Amino acid sequence: MADKKTTGALSRRRLLAGAAAGGAALAWGGVARADDYDFSGNPFRDRFQTFRQTFRVEPNREEAERIVRAIVRGRTPLPGVVTVIAPDIAENGAAVPVTIKVDSPMTADDYPELVHLIALENPFPEIAKYRFTPACGVAEVTLRCRMRTSAPLVVVAEMSTGAVGVTERFVEVTLGACS
Amino acid sequence: MSARVLVAVAIALLAADALAEPARRPAPEELLSGAAFVRPETRALQDDAFANPGLIWVERGAALWQTADGDAGTSCADCHGDAGTAMKGVGATYPKVVGGRLLNLSQRINQCRVDHMGAPPYVAAEHEVESENLLSLEAYVKTQSAGMPMAVAVDGAAAPFFVRGRELYFQRVGQMDLACAMCHDDRAGHALRAEPISQGHVNGFPAYILRWDGLASAQRRFRFCNEQARAEPLAIGHDDYNALELYVAWRGATLPVESPAVRR
Amino acid sequence: MAARKDQKRRLKIVPATARKGDIVTIKTLAEHEMEPGVRFNPESLVVYPRFIINKLICRYNGREVFVADWFSGVSANPYLAFKLRAEESGTVEIEWVDDYNQSTFARTEITVTDDATTG
Numbered sequence: 001m002a003d004k005k006t007t008g009a010l011s012r013r014r015l016l017a018g019a020a021a022g023g024a025a026l027a028w029g030g031v032a033r034a035d036d037y038d039f040s041g042n043p044f045r046d047r048f049q050t051f052r053q054t055f056r057v058e059p060n061r062e063e064a065e066r067i068v069r070a071i072v073r074g075r076t077p078l079p080g081v082v083t084v085i086a087p088d089i090a091e092n093g094a095a096v097p098v099t100i101k102v103d104s105p106m107t108a109d110d111y112p113e114l115v116h117l118i119a120l121e122n123p124f125p126e127i128a129k130y131r132f133t134p135a136c137g138v139a140e141v142t143l144r145c146r147m148r149t150s151a152p153l154v155v156v157a158e159m160s161t162g163a164v165g166v167t168e169r170f171v172e173v174t175l176g177a178c179s
Numbered sequence: 180m181s182a183r184v185l186v187a188v189a190i191a192l193l194a195a196d197a198l199a200e201p202a203r204r205p206a207p208e209e210l211l212s213g214a215a216f217v218r219p220e221t222r223a224l225q226d227d228a229f230a231n232p233g234l235i236w237v238e239r240g241a242a243l244w245q246t247a248d249g250d251a252g253t254s255c256a257d258c259h260g261d262a263g264t265a266m267k268g269v270g271a272t273y274p275k276v277v278g279g280r281l282l283n284l285s286q287r288i289n290q291c292r293v294d295h296m297g298a299p300p301y302v303a304a305e306h307e308v309e310s311e312n313l314l315s316l317e318a319y320v321k322t323q324s325a326g327m328p329m330a331v332a333v334d335g336a337a338a339p340f341f342v343r344g345r346e347l348y349f350q351r352v353g354q355m356d357l358a359c360a361m362c363h364d365d366r367a368g369h370a371l372r373a374e375p376i377s378q379g380h381v382n383g384f385p386a387y388i389l390r391w392d393g394l395a396s397a398q399r400r401f402r403f404c405n406e407q408a409r410a411e412p413l414a415i416g417h418d419d420y421n422a423l424e425l426y427v428a429w430r431g432a433t434l435p436v437e438s439p440a441v442r443r
Numbered sequence: 444m445a446a447r448k449d450q451k452r453r454l455k456i457v458p459a460t461a462r463k464g465d466i467v468t469i470k471t472l473a474e475h476e477m478e479p480g481v482r483f484n485p486e487s488l489v490v491y492p493r494f495i496i497n498k499l500i501c502r503y504n505g506r507e508v509f510v511a512d513w514f515s516g517v518s519a520n521p522y523l524a525f526k527l528r529a530e531e532s533g534t535v536e537i538e539w540v541d542d543y544n545q546s547t548f549a550r551t552e553i554t555v556t557d558d559a560t561t562g
Contacts, residue, residue: 057481057490089373091218092389092443095518106528119516123481129523135508135530138464144518146479160520174373176390178441232520235474237453311445392476392519393444
């Protein structure tokens with residue numbers, strides 16, 4: 001797996017170098033190969049940001065919402081399981097402090113296997129994915145993320161039981177004094 | 180009174196008004212650090228002894244302090260010893276006149292390298308705006324004065340530079356025809372788009388600037404302010420910026436050194 | 444931007460000494476510009492290619508306990524804090540993996556006291 005990824009990256013790099021020489025660095029972003037990533041049946045595998053994909057620089061709200069729906073996959077979300085703490089107004093879109101908490105027994109049978117953080121108005125909506133184990137004791141992370149503009153931050157927690165928890169928080173990202 | 184005398188009096192009054200700052204400078208009890216104008220999360224980040232990103236540079240500065248460099252084969256520590264003792268209070272006194280020239284802290288560090296270590300001065304690499312190593316050392320030295328009041332000297336040899344700095348602070352520049360005083364004296368606390376205008380002190384510099392994802396010096400911040408007024412920015416280390424930094428540091432005297440602060 | 448080999452990694456466990464079963468906080472900070480791949484040179488219009496840390500792995504005495512997959516939406520100089528249940532004394536290791544599969548590590552010790560013993 002690691003070898004394949006490196007080989008792929010090398011040949012993509014040669015392609016990118018050649019394209020860049022022609023000034024077409026924007027166009028040849030490179031396409032993710034299916035066997036490089038774990039998609040969990042996600043139909044939007046080429047929409048997730050890959051190492052070389054740089055052409056998608058404008059946010060697309062409908063697509064971001066489709067990504068969220070694809071992760072939730074029609075399951076009914078459990079209420080009150082996920083909490084996201086973020087400021088009402090961000091100081092600066094480059095560093096928005098976020099804390100995610102998932103209420104879970106953290107046993108071998110029931111723990112949050114995969115927690116997604118998505119900003120609906122980012123050019124690449126997926127910000128991060130956290131894989132907890134029961135050894136964590138408490139499912140909680142604190143991070144700083146980037147937000148392009150005022151948007152909802154969506155957290156989807158996929159439990160090992162197959163259940164899902166979803167929550168959303170709107171964060172304002174304003175244009176500063178001198179910009 | 181003749182018209183000529185009236186005109187002369189009018190000109191004199193106008194000229195005096197341009198330099199009349201005591202009326203508009205925040206009174207000592209009204210001095211507010213930039214930390215008072217940022218959001219609580221940012222303030223918490225600045226106070227966090229682990230997560231403050233500026234501490235990355237302070238850590239690097241501490242390592243550089245111990246690293247030998249240059250022909251003399253010495254490190255800062257070899258001459259100065261422990262920075263906590265030798266540099267205590269030093270950062271709060273810069274910019275300072277050294278050998279007839281006004282130098283800010285980073286220029287003083289570079290001069291020490293050249294004069295005493297036989298090492299080349301730190302300069303910014305091609306992909307950098309400022310030398311990371313120089314910023315790191317500056318932050319490390321400044322941190323040794325953390326919490327101590329800013330105390331630059333503006334008398335004696337520093338007097339002409341102080342006058343020049345004051346002149347620049349009140350000079351309208353750029354396509355927007357703005358002077359520092361117009362925002363930072365007259366409109367501090369007011370909203371400029373969605374941000375409150377600060378009083379424009381430099382006690383937190385070098386500071387981690389969120390928009391640049393890195394540590395920055397006060398003079399890089401001056402450049403940005405000039406660019407935003409659509410004025411031609413000067414080079415970092417320019418004599419005028421040194422003078423302006425001296426004036427702004429004097430203007431914020433008694434504010435505690437907060438470097439590395441976290442600012443927008 | 445500091446040279447790649449000079450980029451700092453910070454790791455701290457709060458508290459570093461805990462009783463068995465207690466929850467401790469692991470704080471990590473990495474120095475990295477996290478180039479998102481959406482910024483471009485305004486004159487040449489060439490996009491600066493993405494270069495980020497895309498994975499953080501936490502190992503507790505060699506066992507993987509927490510993994511974070513990052514994309515370009517994570518801020519520069521990325522900070523991450525998470526929780527761990529203190530079970531046994533040993534080493535907590537954090538590995539940061541970047542887009543070129545280069546890894547950097549930070550390790551620190553955790554001391555876990557049983558309820559049976561004093562202290």
